[in-house]
Structure formats: C-alpha cells, structure tokens
Amino acid sequence: MSIRSEIKELADAVVAGDVEKSELIAKKCVELKLNHLEVINKGIIEPLREIGDKFGRGEIFLSELIMSAEAAKAAMEVIVPEIRKGEKKVGYLGRVVIGTVAGDIHDIGKNIVAALLTAEGFEVIDLGVDVPTEKFIDKVRELKPDILGLSALLTTTMPVQREVIEALKKAGLRDSVKVMVGGAPVTAEWAQEIGADAYGADALDAVKKAKQLLGK
Amino acid sequence: MFGIKGGQIKVLSRDELRDIHYATLEVLYQTGVIIHSSDALKVLEDAGAEVDFKNQRARIPPHLVEEALKKTPRCFRIRGRNPKKYCKFEGDRVYFSIAGNATHVLDLDGKRRPAKIEDYENFIKLSDALENIDVSGAGIGPLYEQINLPEAVQAAWRYYWSIKNTDKPAKLGVGRHKQIALDNLRMSCAVVGDLKRLRRTPLGWCHVNPTSPLILSKELIEAALVFARNGLPIHFGSEVLASATGPATLAGVLVQQNAENISGIVVVQMAADPKHRPPILYGCVSGILDQRTGIPALGSPEAALLNAASVQLAKYYGLPSRATGGYTESKIPDIQAGYESMMTLMMAAMAGANFIYASGGIEPGVATISYEKYVLDNDMIGMIKRIMKGIEITDETLAVDVIDEIGPGKHFLAHKHTRKWIRKEFYFPSTLDRKNYDRWIREGAKEARTLAKERAIKILREHEPEPLDKDLEKELLNIIKDIEKREKGG
Numbered sequence: 272m273s274i275r276s277e278i279k280e281l282a283d284a285v286v287a288g289d290v291e292k293s294e295l296i297a298k299k300c301v302e303l304k305l306n307h308l309e310v311i312n313k314g315i316i317e318p319l320r321e322i323g324d325k326f327g328r329g330e331i332f333l334s335e336l337i338m339s340a341e342a343a344k345a346a347m348e349v350i351v352p353e354i355r356k357g358e359k360k361v362g363y364l365g366r367v368v369i370g371t372v373a374g375d376i377h378d379i380g381k382n383i384v385a386a387l388l389t390a391e392g393f394e395v396i397d398l399g400v401d402v403p404t405e406k407f408i409d410k411v412r413e414l415k416p417d418i419l420g421l422s423a424l425l426t427t428t429m430p431v432q433r434e435v436i437e438a439l440k441k442a443g444l445r446d447s448v449k450v451m452v453g454g455a456p457v458t459a460e461w462a463q464e465i466g467a468d469a470y471g472a473d474a475l476d477a478v479k480k481a482k483q484l485l486g487k
Numbered sequence: 488m489f490g491i492k493g494g495q496i497k498v499l500s501r502d503e504l505r506d507i508h509y510a511t512l513e514v515l516y517q518t519g520v521i522i523h524s525s526d527a528l529k530v531l532e533d534a535g536a537e538v539d540f541k542n543q544r545a546r547i548p549p550h551l552v553e554e555a556l557k558k559t560p561r562c563f564r565i566r567g568r569n570p571k572k573y574c575k576f577e578g579d580r581v582y583f584s585i586a587g588n589a590t591h592v593l594d595l596d597g598k599r600r601p602a603k604i605e606d607y608e609n610f611i612k613l614s615d616a617l618e619n620i621d622v623s624g625a626g627i628g629p630l631y632e633q634i635n636l637p638e639a640v641q642a643a644w645r646y647y648w649s650i651k652n653t654d655k656p657a658k659l660g661v662g663r664h665k666q667i668a669l670d671n672l673r674m675s676c677a678v679v680g681d682l683k684r685l686r687r688t689p690l691g692w693c694h695v696n697p698t699s700p701l702i703l704s705k706e707l708i709e710a711a712l713v714f715a716r717n718g719l720p721i722h723f724g725s726e727v728l729a730s731a732t733g734p735a736t737l738a739g740v741l742v743q744q745n746a747e748n749i750s751g752i753v754v755v756q757m758a759a760d761p762k763h764r765p766p767i768l769y770g771c772v773s774g775i776l777d778q779r780t781g782i783p784a785l786g787s788p789e790a791a792l793l794n795a796a797s798v799q800l801a802k803y804y805g806l807p808s809r810a811t812g813g814y815t816e817s818k819i820p821d822i823q824a825g826y827e828s829m830m831t832l833m834m835a836a837m838a839g840a841n842f843i844y845a846s847g848g849i850e851p852g853v854a855t856i857s858y859e860k861y862v863l864d865n866d867m868i869g870m871i872k873r874i875m876k877g878i879e880i881t882d883e884t885l886a887v888d889v890i891d892e893i894g895p896g897k898h899f900l901a902h903k904h905t906r907k908w909i910r911k912e913f914y915f916p917s918t919l920d921r922k923n924y925d926r927w928i929r930e931g932a933k934e935a936r937t938l939a940k941e942r943a944i945k946i947l948r949e950h951e952p953e954p955l956d957k958d959l960e961k962e963l964l965n966i967i968k969d970i971e972k973r974e975k976g977g
Contacts, residue, residue: 332778334730376523376704379731383781426590426629427638427663455852456590458601461631474781 274313275305281314281346286322288338290345297349307354311347316392319343323390327475333383340390347394363394365485368410369420370398372431377424380454383474384420391478393418404431404438411444418481420471423454432457433465449484453477488573488621490580491872494802494839498795504803507738511745512549514701519546520750523705526712527754534757547753555749555756561805563720563766566688567623568678569654569953573688574621576768576807576841581875582621583836583868584658585614585861586844587853588628593819595858595940601631602856608648609947610847610856615653616950617865619872623653626847626856637974642667643967646674651960654953660691660722661714663706668693668713670970677962682717692720692768697747699725699732708754715755718763723751724770724809728783731776737789741796744773768842770809771797777816782851786815786827794831795838802839810835813846813864814853820860820936824849828860829867836871862939862946866916873914884908917942 277300284292300310319339326336351363369385371378378400385395396414398406411419419439423429432452439445452462453471462470469484471477499507521543522528528545532538537546562577574582592602607625614623625648633641642661649657659678661671675690676682693714695707711721725744727733733740752767759765774783774790784790794810801808812835817823828846835843846864848856878884889904899905918938920927927933933941 329779333776333781334735334778374706376698376702379728379776380781383731426588426631426634427641430634455854458590458631460601 274309275300275303277303277305278310278314281310282318285315285318285339285342285346288335288342290338290342293342293346294349297346301349301353307350311350315343315346315350319390319392323387326390336390337383337386340386344389344395351394364392364482364487365417366394366396366414367418367420367481368396368398368407368414368416369422370402370407371400371422371424372428372435373401373403374431375423375425375428376400377454378422380424380474381420381422384422384453384471384477387474387478388481391482393481404435407435408438408442408444411439411448412442416448417485418449418451420477420481421450421452421467423452423457426456429454429456429461432461432467436466451477451480451484488582490574490582490621490841491836491875492579492839492877493581493836493875494579495875496795496834496837496839497799498792498838499799501803504800507741507745507800508803510742511749512552514742514746515547515552515750516549517546518701518746519544520697520701520703520747521545522703522708522750522754524703524708524712527703527708527758530712530754530758534753536753545750547750551753551757552749555753556804556806558756558759558761558764559752559804559806560764560766562807563768564688565622565656565658565691565720567654567656567690568650568955570688572655574656574842576766578841579839580841581836581839581843582841583619583843583846583872584622585610585620585624585626585847585864587624587626587848587856589626589848589853589856590628590631591850591855592627593849593855593857593859595943599855602627603632604630604644604648606856607645608652609858610861611649611652611657612950612952613858613861613943613946615655615952616946617862619865619868621656622842623649623655623657624844624847625649626853626861638664639667639670639974640967640971643670643674643970646671647963647967650678650963651955652952656690658691658694660694661710662694662696663710665709665713668710670966672713672717672719674963674966677966678959686718686763689719692722692766694722695724695751696770696772697723697725697751699727699747700743701747701750703747703751703754708751711751711755712758715759715765718760718765720766720768721751721755722768722770722809723748724768724772726772726774726783726785728773729775729789730778731783733773737793737796740773740793741800744771744793744797745800767806768809769797769801769804769806770811770844772811773797782816784816784851785811786817786823786831788830790814791831791834794840795834798835798838798840807841808839809842809844810838810840812836812840812843813848813867815849816851818850818855820849820857820863820939824860828864829871832864832867833871833874836875858943859936859939862943863918863935866918866939869914869916 469480566573610625774785812832815824815827847861
C-alpha cells in the first residue's frame with residue numbers, strides 16, 4: 272500500500288523542522304481520518320529517527336535536530352489525544368518528566384536533553400527551572416511518568432537532587448518512577464550516593480540511559 | 488605591579504562599537520531583562536526604568552544606561568594580603584590569573600579525580616610561586632567533600648585557604664548570596680582593618696555571571712547589591728553561548744552580553760551611595776555551543792574573537808575589562824590544549840584585557856584543573872608577556888656601536904652588551920624544551936607535560952608562601968567558627 276501524500280508531507284515537515292506546517296498537516300490527517308498508527312509511525316517517528324541518526328553521524332547539527340524534534344512534538348500533540356480507548360497504544364517510548372531543581376535557573380543542558388529524548392520517541396514534560404521539590408512530587412503523582420529527570424548545574428544546587436529523591440520516598444512514590452540525574456558537576460558516584468537510578472553524563476548519554484531504564 | 492601593556496589588537500572599528508552600543512540600548516528598552524530580586528527591581532523603578540513586578544521584568548531606557556555608565560569609576564585596584572602586591576585595572580594594563588570552578592583534578596599521576604582540600608591549597612601555593620601569575624587562584628570551586636556543609640561555610644573556608652597560601656592578590660571575592668557577601672566583607676575588613684581601607688584598595692570583587700539570555704538571578708544580584716552599597720567592585724560577565732543561549736551571530740552575542748552586563752551595572756550604580764560608587768569589571772565569558780556535541784566551546788576561535796571585541800567595548804565605555812583566555816576543551820594537556828589556550832590567551836592579552844581569567848584548566852567548562860597545565864600556562868603567559876613587552880628602541884638597543892666593534896664575520900657571544908641584554912630581552916621558559924634531538928634523547932626525551940609535572944612537584948615540595956600573620960589567622964578562623972555556628976543553629 273503506498274503512503275498517503277499527507278503522511279509524506281508530514282514527514283517532510285518534520286525533517287525540515289517546520290513546526291507550524293507539521294501541526295497543520297497533522298490536523299489535516301486527523302480530519303481525513305487517516306490511520307493514527309500509520310500517521311505516527313511513517314509521518315513522525317521514522318523521519319525523526321532518521322534525523323537522529325544523521326545527527327549521530329555528524330551530518331546535521333543540533334539546532335536542526337531540535338527543530339525537527341519540536342515539529343514532531345507539535346504533530347504528536349495533535350494526533351495522540353485522538354487515539355481513542357481500545358485502540359492500540361502507540362507512539363511514545365515512555366513518559367519523562369524533567370526539570371532543573373529548586374534554586375537553579377540553568378536550563379540549556381536540560382533543554383537539549385528534552386529535545387533529544389523527544390527525538391528518540393519519548394513524551395517529555397518539561398517543568399522548567401527552579402522547580403520546587405513539591406512540584407516534582409505532585410507531577411510524578413499526577414502524570415505517572417516512567418522517568419523523572421533532575422538537572423543541576425551548580426555544585427551548590429546538586430544536594431537538592433537528593434532532597435527530591437527523599438521526598439519521593441516520603442510520599443511513597445519512589446518505586447513508581449525511575450530517577451535520572453544530570454548536570455555539569457553531577458557524577459556517577461553522586462548519583463549512586465543519593466540513590467538515583469541513572470546518571471546522564473551528557474545529552475546523548477541521557478538518551479541512552481533512558482532507554483536502558485525502560486529496558487529498550 | 489605594573490602589569491604588561493596590551494591593546495595591540497583591535498577587531499572592531501569605533502563605528503562598529505557604536506553600532507553594538509545602540510543595538511544594546513534597543514534590547515534593554517525593547518526587550519529588557521528579568522531580575523529575580525524585588526530589591527533590585529525597586530531600585531530600577533525608582534531610577535526611572537519600566538518595571539513589571541509581577542513578571543520581574545525591567546525595561547531600561549537609554550538615558551538610564553548613559554547615566555549609570557557615566558557614574559561608574561574608570562579604574563580600580565586590588566591588593567593581596569601583602570599591600571605591595573597589587574593590580575591596577577586601568578587603561579591597557581594586563582594582568583593574568585588562574586581560574587575556574589573545577590570540580591575535578593588531573594593529578595600528577597595522570598589520574599582524574601574529585602578535587603580535595605589539599606588540591607585547593609596546592610594550587611594556591613603553585614600560583615603563589617609561579618612568576619607570571621599576577622592574581623592567585625585555585626581554579627577550584629565548591630568541593631564534593633564539603634557538599635553537605637552550608638554554602639556560607641564552604642565559601643568562608645575557601646577564602647581562608649586562599650589567603651593562607653599566598654600573599655599575592657587572590658581575588659578574594661564572592662559570587663552568590665547576600666549573607667555570603669556580608670561574610671566576605673567581614674573577613675576582608677579583618678585583613679585590611681576597616682571598610683574605608685577596603686574601599687580604597689579592595690581584596691576582590693563580587694563576581695556576577697548573568698544567566699543568558701537576559702536574566703539576573705536572585706543570589707547573584709543580591710550579593711552584588713551588598714558590594715554596591717558598600718562601594719566595592721563588582722564584575723558583570725556573561726557567558727552567552729552562541730546558537731544556544733544567545734544568537735548564532737557573534738555580533739548578536741556581543742549585543743546580548745552587553746545588555747546583560749549593563750543591566751547589572753545600572754542596578755548597582757542606581758543602588759549605590761553616591762559617595763562610594765562601586766567600580767565595575769566588565770567581563771566576557773562568551774563562546775559558542777558546539778553544534779555537533781551540544782557542549783559549550785570557550786577555547787574556540789569564536790570565543791577568542793568575542794573576548795577581544797568585548798574588551799574593546801569595555802574600553803569604549805571607559806571600564807576595566809575581564810576576558811577569558813587560556814581555555815581549552817581538551818581533556819588532557821595536549822596539542823589541542825596548546826592551540827586553544829594559546830589562541831584565546833593571546834587574543835585576550837593583546838586586546839588589552841585588564842584581567843584575564845581561566846588558565847590552568849581543561850575540559851569543557853573548566854571541569855578539571857590540571858597541575859601540569861597550570862605550570863604550562865605559566866610559560867604560555869610568560870611568552871605572551873614577552874611579545875607584549877615589544878621591542879625597545881634606544882641608541883643602546885639599536886647597537887650601532889656594538890655592531891661596529893664586533894665587525895663583519897665575528898661573534899657577539901662574549902660582548903658585555905650581550906651579557907647585559909640577554910636577561911632583559913629574552914624569555915626563558917621553564918617547561919619548553921629547546922635542546923637538539925640527540926641531547927633531548929640522552930636527557931630522557933621529556934615532553935612539555937613531563938617538564939611541567941617535574942616543576943609542579945618541585946614547587947609543591949620546596950615553595951613556602953609568606954606565612955599568614957598569626958593574629959590574622961586566629962581572627963579569620965574565629966569568624967569561620969562564627970559562621971559555622973550561625974549556619975547550624977540559625
């Protein structure tokens with residue numbers, strides 16, 4: 272069966288990193304009642320994976336990858352809500368909630384990780400920076416993510432990562448989610464010391480570890 | 488200490504500097520900045536800026552910028568524990584330092600490991616001994632082994648280790664938090680006597696790095712306000728990463744960095760007591776985000792260019808400048824480290840940056856400080872200083888009489904003019920080998936890193952910094968005890 276032209280257009284928009292166009296065509300696909308699975312796989316995930324591979328080979332740059340990830344995300348946000356009960360769950364590899372810990376407003380690293388995770392096929396909810404510990408707990412409770420990612424850029428805000436893990440334990444949520452930590456001063460030793468499940472040395476490593484955590 | 492005279496390189500014309508200035512005025516008024524401090528926002532509002540307290544956003548009109556810049560002193564000096572050792576940040580005088588907030592150390596045995604207290608003191612000692620380093624520094628930030636201690640306690644200990652192991656200027660400043668800034672003043676007043684003396688010749692400054700794009704964070708600006716209200720110097724230096732936290736174009740980076748720095752300058756000048764205006768150190772830590780790895784690259788040619796241009800911009804405003812040089816993204820002191828460090832240091836120095844910060848380290852973000860590189864960078868600085876010293880032209884150096892005395896075909900080796908001038912004219916590196924091949928092989932075929940390692944070991948074994956006055960030491964330790972008590976008990 273040949274691919275519908277709209278799905279091909281969506282794939283092109285994702286590759287081109289055109290957020291507006293992706294959103295538009297995704298809406299068109301929904302109106303035309305095209306098969307959700309096919310739209311997501313052929314129109315979003317496969318082209319995005321190819322972009323990811325190209326980045327890995329050094330053929331395209333980070334900004335281009337990020338733009339494609341944003342375009343993909345915009346399209347996913349149109350399609351995924353349309354998936355009705357009973358229909359096969361498609362799309363995301365897993366759900367990740369990510370944020371920079373309280374007292375720290377640095378986010379460029381976290382943003383790159385979020386983009387690469389999206390490009391890899393994860394659903395990423397980014398809580399932003401200076402996130403109060405309580406908010407992390409509330410969101411874990413509400414969104415039931417597979418992974419909670421905590422970023423800290425300063426040695427002085429790193430201890431908050433430990434606080435969040437302790438708060439998860441206190442709320443009885445620690446076992447319901449895998450915790451990954453990262454940021455410039457963070458080390459594997461620190462991650463182990465505070466009881467995190469994984470440590471991302473950089474954005475690419477974070478993606479690898481995220482997949483490992485989910486057994487993929 | 489006079490420093491060395493820079494300013495030989497100019498990368499922008501005066502018209503181009505003006506373009507950047509006007510673009511900056513537009514950004515400050517059109518886009519503005521976010522400042523996470525209602526104290527600072529109130530200062531700006533009272534001064535005439537448009538402030539949206541709910542969103543913590545301030546838009547600064549051009550006339551305020553001009554006023555703040557006009558009110559800023561054009562120079563300042565810092566001193567060490569020893570008042571005879573000082574730096575004057577003015578004009579084209581260039582001083583070199585070691586820097587970074589490294590968390591790890593590349594040890595002399597080649598192992599990379601977390602930095603310890605011993606390393607901190609060692610690096611201060613090294614910088615005390617190394618002849619080309621003007622301002623001492625450990626290059627190490629908060630230590631993992633102190634991570635469970637309150638930040639104020641950590642900062643106080645670092646102050647103490649710094650001043651204990653060198654009597655050179657040691658940039659005994661502060662970065663974050665109002666209380667830590669107050670603690671810092673308390674310790675500095677103990678060293679020099681009182682606030683008046685400290686104002687006259689500070690021991691350091693409040694070191695602020697705005698968060699790009701366009702944010703002044705709470706802890707940093709509140710510390711700056713403490714220094715501002717006491718008439719003490721403040722450094723504003725952005726680390727804009729082109730294509731990530733700033734535009735991909737270098738001109739755009741300069742504009743944004745300028746806006747970030749100037750927003751801080753406006754806040755502190757408007758908050759200051761007119762009797763004691765705080766001097767400003769205008770800084771650049773900007774570079775690019777490497778688009779292949781997503782990692783910042785400050786050892787890049789783009790960073791070198793940005794620093795040179797920033798220094799010019801600072802001079803355009805009549806402000807003392809700080810540049811970042813001696814930087815490398817290499818993980819070892821190798822050829823990449825050589826290229827990147829030399830390139831960035833040379834550009835910063837020849838642009839005439841008054842204070843150059845960040846040698847001695849390796850890895851992106853100066854995550855690691857290396858004993859070998861510290862010593863190697865000292866030679867690199869020495870070579871650059873020699874170039875900047877230039878060529879002295881006098882009748883004696885023109886040497887017409889000497890040339891005539893020696894005559895065609897003879898040699899100059901034994902002439903007393905030669906003996907007099909070789910020590911003045913030549914720089915003798917301590918870690919770079921100039922033997923020919925055979926001799927080099929016979930003497931162990933040592934490369935630069937090895938020579939640097941040997942020198943580091945020798946210095947650490949033999950060098951004794953001027954001991955800290957016992958009464959001062961006691962006083963500082965008492966202050967630390969006080970701080971520890973306060974942080975524990977509240």
